[in-house]
Amino acid sequence: MGSKAAAKPGFAYSPAFAKSGITWDAARMDAWLQRPNALVPGTTMVFAGIASAKARADVLAYLQTLGKQ
Helix, strand or coil, X not given: CCCECCCCCCCCCCHHHHCXXXXXXXXXXXXXXXXXXXXCCCCCCCCCCCCCHHHHHHHHHHHHHHCCC
16 A cells, blocks of 8 residues: 555566556555456456455555555
């Protein structure tokens, strides 16, 4: 959370994702987890999304703990 999308060196990001300009926050991450192609049209990541709002909230809660370690 708080970092730019597609900014970690050493990964092959799709051109759409690399040009997205996204900075991750809870709202954008929730949108990504729900429907990646809706947030970044043209992304090549093979991830259909998570339909369950509860499951997405659980993933977000976990991700938010990672920066606190």
